[in-house]
Amino acid sequence: xxxxxxxxLYSRYFARHALHQRIARVRVLDERILGxxxxxxFAAALRGRSFARVRRHGKHLFADAGERWLHLxxxxxxxxxxxxxxxxxxxxxxxxxxxxxxLAFEDMRIFGIADLTPDPETYxxxxxxxxxxxxxxxxxxQFRERxxxxxxxxxxxxxxxEVIAGVGNLYADETLYQTSIHPKxxxxxxxxxxxxxxxxxxxxxxxxxxxxxSAGRDYPHRYLIPNRDTGERCPRCGGTIQRTTVQxxxxxxxxxxxx
DNA sequence: AGGTATGTTAATTG
DNA sequence: GCAATTAACATACC
Numbered sequence: 001x002x003x004x005x006x007x008x009l010y011s012r013y014f015a016r017h018a019l020h021q022r023i024a025r026v027r028v029l030d031e032r033i034l035g036x037x038x039x040x041x042f043a044a045a046l047r048g049r050s051f052a053r054v055r056r057h058g059k060h061l062f063a064d065a066g067e068r069w070l071h072l073x074x075x076x077x078x079x080x081x082x083x084x085x086x087x088x089x090x091x092x093x094x095x096x097x098x099x100x101x102x103l104a105f106e107d108m109r110i111f112g113i114a115d116l117t118p119d120p121e122t123y124x125x126x127x128x129x130x131x132x133x134x135x136x137x138x139x140x141x142q143f144r145e146r147x148x149x150x151x152x153x154x155x156x157x158x159x160x161x162e163v164i165a166g167v168g169n170l171y172a173d174e175t176l177y178q179t180s181i182h183p184k185x186x187x188x189x190x191x192x193x194x195x196x197x198x199x200x201x202x203x204x205x206x207x208x209x210x211x212x213x214s215a216g217r218d219y220p221h222r223y224l225i226p227n228r229d230t231g232e233r234c235p236r237c238g239g240t241i242q243r244t245t246v247q248x249x250x251x252x253x254x255x256x257x258x259x
Numbered sequence: 260a261g262g263t264a265t266g267t268t269a270a271t272t273g
Numbered sequence: 274g275c276a277a278t279t280a281a282c283a284t285a286c287c
Contacts (some may be wrong), residue, residue: 003265032283059266076266079285090284109283112267152276161267169264226263248278250263 002059002074003165004134005209010072011056012214015105019051021097023065032094033107037115045116046070046095049256053193054121057132058165062120067121075111081102093240103207129165133203143199147187152192155183155246158198167202169249171209172227175202177224177236182258183251184244228252 002010026043028034034042048099051063051070063070072078081104091104093114105114119124130146131138133170146164149155159161167175176183179197181190190198212219219225222235231254232241239256 006265037270073266075282076264078266107283108285109264109280113267150275156276159266168265247279249266 002076003076003171004056004059004206005171005213007056007059007074007166008062008134008210009213010074011054013062013080014051014054014061017083017101018063018095018103019053019158020097020098021101022050023047023095024098025096027094027096028092029094029112030092033105033108033112033114035115039225042114042116057120057124057228058129059168060123060127060129060165061124062117068116069123070104071113071115071117071120071123073113075107075109077109077115078105078107078112078169081106088220089148098211108158124165127221128162130161131165133164133166134206140196143194147190147195149188152187154181154198154244155251156186157187157201159247159249168205169251170228171202171205173228173252174224175205177253177258178205180257180259181248183253185259224254 011229015016023046025047027040028039029040045068046065048233049065051065053064055062056158061072082101084101087102087104088106090106090108092107093105096105101189131142147157150163155172155176158167158175159169175198179194181194215234227235227241229241230243233235234241234254237257239254241252242255244251
């Protein structure tokens, strides 16, 4: 279930449980999760080491293992599980720590990836990821510059990981819903105040969801997310929630107040 | 049985 | 070169 806020929670979970323990063994249960990395190289790079710290960039998680960093991407169904007894059903890679505990990277659909990278900066550069919208040095000016170079519909731009890294289908819809902008508005028709509203709303939203979820709470009722269904009543204006498609992704919006 | 699912990439078409 | 579209990846659920 991973967009930026979820990966931020995974990252905190990783940091809370899985640092500073010697990795006694690396078990790759399904090699497809490694991408083009080989099982032998992957295991050899991590075995005997320990994770010193974690970093997140967009939807990507990195864990420092000394020579190299472990890189995790969670696809649609990735998750982490730290446990002592029974591994999760869809565990694809398991790190056995010498403490007797285990960290599993699980991913039912295997759209995610677990591999190695020299460091997060290298990965971000190689994959042309845009800035993380919650990074301390990410600002409105930068957001404007990056958006100004794009064409096409606004939702596609928000979801493009090269523009900004971390927003996916749900939070793109939610951001546009909260800013009253139609997901199919051509991005070059947005006026400066709308771009600013997207910037501010998106960051507030991402932070709020992190806080909300880390406190174990559900999405607020006034969000679009819990009302993502054709024919639902818009909790903001009483309009009707409609469905369309953008970039092959199901898109919900309020037909009354999103223009 | 068919449609859908919080993601990404490659190939194709305009 | 860019944007839109389609397919592919793999699995479960309703």
